[in-house]
Amino acid sequence: SETDKGTYEYYMLKEIDEQPIVIRRLLDKYFGENGEILIGDQIVSDIQKADRIYIVAAGTSYHAGLIGARMFEKWAGIPTEVHVSSEFAYEQPLLSENPFFIFLSQSGETADSREVLQNVNRAGFKSLTMTNVEKSTLWREATYALPLVAGPEIAVASTKAYVAQVTLEAILAYAMSERIDLDLEQELSTIAVDIQAIVDDKAVFQEVANELLVPATSTFFIGRGSDSDVSLEAALKLKEIAYVQAEGFAAGELKHGTLALIEDGTPVIALLTQPKTAGLVRGNIAETQARGANVYRITTSVLAEEGEKGYVLPDVDPLLAPLLAVVPTQMLAYYTSLGRNLDVDHPRNLAKSVTVQ
Numbered sequence: 601s602e603t604d605k606g607t608y609e610y611y612m613l614k615e616i617d618e619q620p621i622v623i624r625r626l627l628d629k630y631f632g633e634n635g636e637i638l639i640g641d642q643i644v645s646d647i648q649k650a651d652r653i654y655i656v657a658a659g660t661s662y663h664a665g666l667i668g669a670r671m672f673e674k675w676a677g678i679p680t681e682v683h684v685s686s687e688f689a690y691e692q693p694l695l696s697e698n699p700f701f702i703f704l705s706q707s708g709e710t711a712d713s714r715e716v717l718q719n720v721n722r723a724g725f726k727s728l729t730m731t732n733v734e735k736s737t738l739w740r741e742a743t744y745a746l747p748l749v750a751g752p753e754i755a756v757a758s759t760k761a762y763v764a765q766v767t768l769e770a771i772l773a774y775a776m777s778e779r780i781d782l783d784l785e786q787e788l789s790t791i792a793v794d795i796q797a798i799v800d801d802k803a804v805f806q807e808v809a810n811e812l813l814v815p816a817t818s819t820f821f822i823g824r825g826s827d828s829d830v831s832l833e834a835a836l837k838l839k840e841i842a843y844v845q846a847e848g849f850a851a852g853e854l855k856h857g858t859l860a861l862i863e864d865g866t867p868v869i870a871l872l873t874q875p876k877t878a879g880l881v882r883g884n885i886a887e888t889q890a891r892g893a894n895v896y897r898i899t900t901s902v903l904a905e906e907g908e909k910g911y912v913l914p915d916v917d918p919l920l921a922p923l924l925a926v927v928p929t930q931m932l933a934y935y936t937s938l939g940r941n942l943d944v945d946h947p948r949n950l951a952k953s954v955t956v957q
């Protein structure tokens with residue numbers, strides 16, 4: 601059954617491996633036979649009427665929101681803000697005249713997000729919840745709800761729900777776009793195949809984790825644009841299941857403080873999937889190497905250069921690159937946790953669903 605670990609030692613790896621299936625399931629659910637998008641005309645037109653989208657979420661779902669916001673702005677042309685729900689609930693920003701709220705939540709039960717939705721409902725604003733749990737509280741209380749169809753996610757560290765959220769955000773942004781020059785259905789099915797190839801490279805990531813991250817006391821993930829968003833998620837994963845102090849951030853910020861922490865042998869994982877800024881990130885990589893950093897790159901085939909240490913992803917649309925780039929980082933976190941003999945699925949101090957504020 602779907603909640604059976606089968607031959608896997610931990611649910612997390614099983615859930616990482618399920619990501620290609622999850623994308624295919626989303627394609628089946630949200631694309632019709634003639635390529636039309638089956639999201640519901642009412643949802644799409646309500647969001648299109650809004651002057652601003654507010655994405656509200658916590659943890660990994662918040663990180664998925666950062667990626668989605670770029671799609672809503674670039675593809676659909678709607679200004680989009682992303683907020684951590686525990687902040688939004690008590691420090692509500694000034695809202696636009698006609699806001700639309702999107703709640704992202706694997707469980708649909710995160711208390712901080714529920715608090716925000718109650719405020720939103722009281723104010724009479726419309727909302728959409730994207731969640732993996734149908735009939736959950738955020739599902740029931742929002743104006744609209746769309747299922748992530750990722751199947752039960754059991755490991756505390758979220759993987760396939762993140763990929764499902766980013767994929768569904770892409771489909772929604774695409775539905776609202778003025779026919780951008782991209783066949784999203786085709787692109788996503790290629791991405792599913794590409795993820796399959798990445799998850800088949802387990803031995804590669806186990807070796808890198810053992811060499812670079814298992815012995816590390818701290819590590820840095822850097823990138824620009826959506827690579828900086830993936831950096832945040834990559835760092836979170838490593839912190840939560842492997843207990844390695846990790847920071848993820850916009851590569852250009854390095855020289856404004858963090859560079860002081862780079863010492864001989866410090867692991868730096870550089871995400872390099874955005875053609876527009878690849879040259880700048882290369883410069884940032886060089887800055888860390890000059891201080892002795894041990895750099896590992898996650899890059900795409902068009903951006904990779906001969907002789908560089910790292911993992912090369914297939915070429916992909918820059919806005920969709922996070923769907924590929926995140927997968928090696930999930931596996932690095934997994935194998936670092938394993939290499940440190942930790943209980944991957946049950947990290948200390950953490951809960952799968954946080955129902956207290």
Ligand code: G6P
Binds near residue numbers: 707708713
């Ligand atoms: C907990 C989980 C995280 C998750 C966050 C938000 O902290 O451990 O993995 O990202 O809650 O959960 P949600 O169910 O709202 O996505």
